[in-house]
Every structure is written in structure tokens, then in C-alpha cells.
Amino acid sequence: MQEPTINALVSPEGSLEILSNHEVNRLKDRSEGGLYRLFRQCALAVLNTGVETDDCKTLMESHADFDVRLVPQPRGLKLELINAPAHAFVDGEMLRGIREHLFSVLRDIIYSHSIPQSAAGFRRDDPEDLTNLVFHVLRNARVLEAGRQPDLVVCWGGHSISQDEYQYSKEVGHQLGLRALSIITGCGPGAMKGPMKGATIAHAKQRVKNGRYIGITEPGIIGAEAPNPIVNELVIMPDIEKRLEAFIRCGHGVIVFPGGVGTAEEILYLLGILLHPDNADLPFPVVFTGKKENAEYFEMIDKFIRNALGDDAAKKYEIIIDDPARVAQTMKKGMKEVETFRRAMQDAYYFNWMLKIDPVFQLPFHPNHENMRALELHRDQPVHLIAANLRKAFSGIVAGNVKEDGIRQVQAKGPFEISGDPTLIQPLEAMLEQFVAQNRMKLPGSDTYLPSYRIVSGAA
Numbered sequence: 292m293q294e295p296t297i298n299a300l301v302s303p304e305g306s307l308e309i310l311s312n313h314e315v316n317r318l319k320d321r322s323e324g325g326l327y328r329l330f331r332q333c334a335l336a337v338l339n340t341g342v343e344t345d346d347c348k349t350l351m352e353s354h355a356d357f358d359v360r361l362v363p364q365p366r367g368l369k370l371e372l373i374n375a376p377a378h379a380f381v382d383g384e385m386l387r388g389i390r391e392h393l394f395s396v397l398r399d400i401i402y403s404h405s406i407p408q409s410a411a412g413f414r415r416d417d418p419e420d421l422t423n424l425v426f427h428v429l430r431n432a433r434v435l436e437a438g439r440q441p442d443l444v445v446c447w448g449g450h451s452i453s454q455d456e457y458q459y460s461k462e463v464g465h466q467l468g469l470r471a472l473s474i475i476t477g478c479g480p481g482a483m484k485g486p487m488k489g490a491t492i493a494h495a496k497q498r499v500k501n502g503r504y505i506g507i508t509e510p511g512i513i514g515a516e517a518p519n520p521i522v523n524e525l526v527i528m529p530d531i532e533k534r535l536e537a538f539i540r541c542g543h544g545v546i547v548f549p550g551g552v553g554t555a556e557e558i559l560y561l562l563g564i565l566l567h568p569d570n571a572d573l574p575f576p577v578v579f580t581g582k583k584e585n586a587e588y589f590e591m592i593d594k595f596i597r598n599a600l601g602d603d604a605a606k607k608y609e610i611i612i613d614d615p616a617r618v619a620q621t622m623k624k625g626m627k628e629v630e631t632f633r634r635a636m637q638d639a640y641y642f643n644w645m646l647k648i649d650p651v652f653q654l655p656f657h658p659n660h661e662n663m664r665a666l667e668l669h670r671d672q673p674v675h676l677i678a679a680n681l682r683k684a685f686s687g688i689v690a691g692n693v694k695e696d697g698i699r700q701v702q703a704k705g706p707f708e709i710s711g712d713p714t715l716i717q718p719l720e721a722m723l724e725q726f727v728a729q730n731r732m733k734l735p736g737s738d739t740y741l742p743s744y745r746i747v748s749g750a751a
Contacts, residue, residue, distance in 0.1 A: 478506020
């Protein structure tokens with residue numbers, strides 16, 4: 292059955308009200324170098340807020356007749372939406388939260404693409420320039436608040452989780468909210484929505500009027516994980532690497548719930564950075580948590596990390612099972628340590644400038660068959676590079692699972708091939724098999740998972 296659609300003219304909601312002629316022309320440009328296709332894809336994802344899908348390609352194809360056009364006005368700008376999903380409206384008026392997100396998309400796409408062009412000497416391979424780009428996008432989105440003490444907890448976990456796991460993530464969020472902590476997630480469903488939902492109730496109980504529910508995403512993933520309705524600050528980073536850097540630059544601690552390959556990618560990114568010698572004394576609380584039924588899951592994750600990165604990596608996180616209050620207490624204590632350290636070092640509360648990030652974690656990895664086959668998955672390299680290359684392997688699987696370009700590549704050429712040292716590859720394969728068995732690759736109720744990857748035996 293064809294979903295009902297609406298044609299509408301939408302006024303801005305807060306984020307961006309005026310554009311230059313050059314910006315308008317770029318957004319209208321439907322060529323390869325233009326921004327029209329990118330803006331249309333992200334706008335459509337936002338209009339599907341609350342709809343649970345993890346297939347960006349299917350979302351785009353099911354709304355092939357959707358269009359978005361810029362309409363200049365004497366007082367600014369409006370968007371004309373053609374065949375927009377009707378569930379984004381009530382009585383013909385767009386839901387205010389969705390309207391905010393729609394113009395956040397416009398704001399971030401314009402800004403993140405204008406900085407490299409306008410900034411003198413900007414280099415896409417320079418670590419300092421890339422960190423400055425992350426900073427400027429976050430500042431332009433008004434995510435960075437001067438004077439606010441550390442209180443932002445990053446929550447990572449799967450979009451494809453059970454109802455019990457979702458309820459647990461909500462209970463953790465509730466305990467965080469009772470302690471006046473705010474939430475940053477990838478903005479989607481599942482373990483990204485649960486902590487936000489729990490925190491909203493707790494903030495209401497504690498009369499916290501400035502609670503923050505920040506969603507950070509990127510164009511390749513937003514169609515697979517449309518923003519959940521609780522997000523009140525949405526940011527679209529240019530790519531997955533800048534999204535991950537944004538999480539740990541503006542967040543003050545991380546909680547990891549059970550998840551699949553995307554969560555594994557995030558864990559490896561974080562640990563690879565925290566293992567850098569320059570970050571040895573930098574306080575950054577990390578907790579892995581889940582229900583009693585998830586104890587075995589985290590044993591598997593812990594065993595994989597210790598095998599791949601060594602026991603020192605396991606010292607960077609604490610595993611807390613079935614105790615939401617203790618998780619929140621650990622985070623609250625960690626916030627105090629972060630605050631004390633930042634004050635002593637005269638580093639900003641709102642952006643972790645002191646964190647050392649190796650360029651290997653910043654430069655975009657483009658998943659394709661050639662790059663996936665070329666990954667250096669062996670032990671004859673520093674531990675942070677092992678983490679970086681494993682992160683890329685998971686990133687490629689995510690792309691093949693849910694990103695439009697990755698799905699098309701896998702459909703055209705078959706699964707991505709992954710090979711390397713058996714002592715790394717065999718545990719990787721075993722963990723991936725468990726993700727599939729536990730239905731952590733696709734949303735419950737969807738079709739049987741068809742692997743986007745194939746493990747190829749490597750030399751011992």
C-alpha cells in the first residue's frame with residue numbers, strides 16, 4: 292500500500308533562515324559535485340523520524356517521487372516539499388521537532404561544505420584542520436556551550452535490540468537524568484533512543500529545564516537511522532570519522548550498550564584513541580553495560596578486545612551488569628574527574644582539545660572491494676593501528692549493511708572480502724557470527740540477514 296504524502300511549503304525553525312546565491316545554487320545543483328542529492332537524502336530521512344528502517348537504499352527507492360526545493364522569499368527562505376511522508380505532519384502542519392531537524396540538515400550541509408572552500412589553506416589530510424572542522428560544525432550548530440560543567444554522556448549501542456535491552460537502556464538514561472546528566476547518541480532508535488527517553492522523565496522529576504538530547508549522525512547513516520523524536524539538537528557531520536571525533540571531543544564519558552558491527556566500530560575507534568600514549572593520563576570514563584542476559588555478550592566483546600589489543604585496552608573500560616544506578620554513579624564520578632582535570636589543565640569543558648587523535652582515525656575510509664581487501668589485519672604493527680584497521684573492517688560491513696552506496700556495491704560485485712592474520716580474523720569471524728545469530732545486524736522482523744562480507748583465510 293502506497294504511503295500517504297503531502298505537498299507543503301515549510302518555513303525555517305531556528306537554525307538557518309538565509310542563504311547566499313552561491314549556496315542556493317549548490318543546493319539546486321543535481322550534478323555529481325552539487326549538494327542536491329545529499330540534501331534530498333538527509334531531508335527524507337528526517338521526514339521519516341520515528342520510522343524504524345535500517346536500509347537507506349530501500350528508503351530512497353520507496354520515496355522516489357519525493358522532492359525538496361528552495362523557495363527564496365523577501366524575508367528569507369522556505370522549503371517546498373513534494374510528496375513528503377504524511378506522518379511528518381499533523382492537520383497539515385509539519386511537526387515542530389521534524390521542522391527543526393529539517394533545517395538543521397540544511398544548516399550543517401551548507402556549513403560543512405563551505406569551510407573547506409572558504410578557509411585559507413585548509414587541508415583535508417591535516418589533523419589540526421580536521422579537528423577544527425569538527426569544532427566549527429559543532430559550534431555553528433550551537434552544541435558547544437561555554438561555562439557549562441561536564442555533563443554530556445555519549446551512549447552507544449545497537450539500533451536492533453530486544454525490548455528488554457531497550458528497557459534497560461531507558462533505565463540507565465533515567466538514572467543519568469536523575470543526576471542531571473544529559474545524553475548524546477547517534478540519534479536513531481534502539482539503544483540510541485532508550486537513554487534519551489529515560490532521561491526526559493528524570494529531568495522532568497528533577498525540574499531540569501536545560502536537559503540536552505543531542506543526536507550526531509552523518510549523511511551515509513541517517514537514512515538507516517532516522518532521528519528519534521526525542522533529539523532536540525541534531526548535528527550532521529560530513530562523514531563517519533568526523534562523527535566519531537565529534538562524539539568524544541564534546542562528550543565527557545561513554546556508555547556502551549549491546550550492539551552489532553556499528554557498536555564494535557565505535558568501541559575500536561574509542562579504544563584506539565585512548566591507547567595513544569599522549570592520552571594515558573586523560574580521564575575519560577567508559578562503561579560497558581547491559582542486563583544479566585547480556586553478560587555473555589560483554590564477555591565476548593572483552594575477550595575480542597583483549598585478544599586484538601591486549602589487556603591494557605581492557606583497563607580503559609569497566610563492565611557493569613544489570614545495575615543502572617551504579618552505571619550512572621560511575622559516570623557522575625567520572626564527570627567530576629573530567630572537570631577537575633580540565634580545570635587544572637585549563638582545557639575547555641565543552642571541547643576536548645587535549646585529546647590526541649592519530650590521523651589514521653581522522654582520514655575518511657571509503658569502503659569498497661579494493662580497500663576492504665587491502666586492510667592490514669595483522670599483528671606486526673602498533674596496537675592503535677590494529678584498532679584502526681579493525682575499525683575500518685567494521686565500517687565497511689556497516690556500509691554494506693545499511694548505507695546506500697555500500698549496498699549497491701555489494702549487490703553489484705558480491706560481499707566485501709576480509710582477510711588477514713588468523714589470530715585476528717578467526718575471532719572477528721566468530722564475533723560476527725554471534726551478531727548475526729543474535730539478530731544484531733538487522734531490525735527485528737526484517738528479512739533474513741544476507742552478509743555484506745566474506746571472510747577469506749589469511750596467511751598464518
